[in-house]
Amino acid sequence: MSFKEQVTELSKRAVSAQTIALTEEATKNALVMPFLRTLGFDVFDPSQIVPEFTADVGLKKGEKVDYAVRINDRIEYILEAKAVSANLSQAQYSQLYRYFSTTDCSIAILTNGIQIWFFTDLDAPNKLDTNPFFKFDLFDYDDNDLKELEKFHRDRFSITDIKSSANTLKRMKAAISSIEAQFNDPDDEFVRMISKGLYDGKLTSAVVSEFKPIIKRAFEDLVRQKIQKKLTAAFNDNVNIPTIKDVDSVTQLTEGGDGIETTQEEVDGFNIVRAIAAEVADISRVVMRDQKSYCGINFDDNNRKPIVRLHFNSKTKFLTIFDSDKAGARFDIVQVTDIFKAKTQIQSVIQSYIGNGG
Template structure:
């Protein structure tokens, strides 16, 4: 079903609605293309009621772009997404502002894609460019080969430090980071504490998980229960709502991360800050408990 929306007497965008079960990435929306080229509108919207995809004509005038410039998901959004969505409000609608934002978003996506490619596997030219800042010798093929894993590791460490700094800053706005001395005031430990020693690494791991969870939930709902064989972190201090178990008391460190069905998956780490690498999985399980709050 395709509809047109008028603002101040002018058709500003058209919308095609699919079934809620439809996968938008696989959906056919030829009507949207056809109507877009035959009207004066500048925005086309494709939705299944949960996901909302916004298109325009950045690539060629009056021809709908093949890729959306903005996607909004009712079950997965952040403050920046809401700010973008506000631009489509009747009282704020400005096609000039929207198309300018669309162009910026498109370039940002391209930039992110390029950076991500270099992050995953830096090419020779990128390695040469970065190495010029600290290496004065000739950049031969063997030097590039030697520096490539170093640049990749430096890139990963820089991103990890940036993430940790931002999450810790957000965390500190809500609560002081606990130390070994005051851990009892902010966590619930096992009732049978015999033989249980809460280590500094476990405190750090708990803080990292709470910092990650602070993006989607009140951190007071993320609670630690230390056990003899692992350090458990649960939602709402409920053993039936496990988020992650920290296994940090041996040479081989790993996490057990739970999903919405409470199935645990092993996630190996080298150091405690590697928990940040599991951010998506941790956020996902917390969101699942938020959606099913009554369970």
């Protein structure tokens, strides 16, 4: 199998393992060891994988890290595993920091079997960074993520390439964060920079205040145009892509209609879900039913076959994404286009309905 196919199989395994492999040891067996196999390692060869690796730190003797990973007789990774239910952002992983400084390894990995976080020492030599430079999620990845993950494969490993990529990723995150801040609330300096080419007079505080909502709206329209381009590519030319102006073209958009207002964001969200669904099903089977507290998207216009609910009525936007057992999980987003990040989960529940005779 190709690397992409192996990761796909691992992702499928993780769907069932997340409800069964509840302990740390079970997570190691069900997900962590298969993950290391996917990266090209023989998990039963002690010259490649050393379980319970002892890393003495100062006065602390006999402390162990879950796995040390060797490439060409050198320890390149140390890996600490948590139970599949663990929230990595809240997990205690101070051991990784201590171990990293006592070995010659280049990479430290923290994982719960589904999310895999990669750390290195970009900020200070031989001192593990506080934040991971790369995060991979088996339930939420794209081709770019796969390309980054493949760099850690045993046959392709190059610490020079990885650190170069890590620096690039770090700068990209900072750039995205800065752009996102301007998107949500452009500051006066940014508004002045854009407005210079739009206004001939003096850019007083009053003028800047006047331009600020205009520039924010321009950002939003630009994003909406890009969404439309993606949707046009996903749908064939004969399928109508509804907007707020022709919202009646969507079947069963509301129930009752009393006090229900379907927003453009909800329509955009619905279209994105249909675009994602187009790869695995006839999009006419994906139907929106707007409610007062959320906007529901179901399969076959059936409330017993929920795909996703859009919660866009407050400042904090999020989705409820359902699995084959109708269990819903919260998926936070910042903007509507973030729905594309949930592609794997959305397609998975649709395929489960089709596979059950739907």
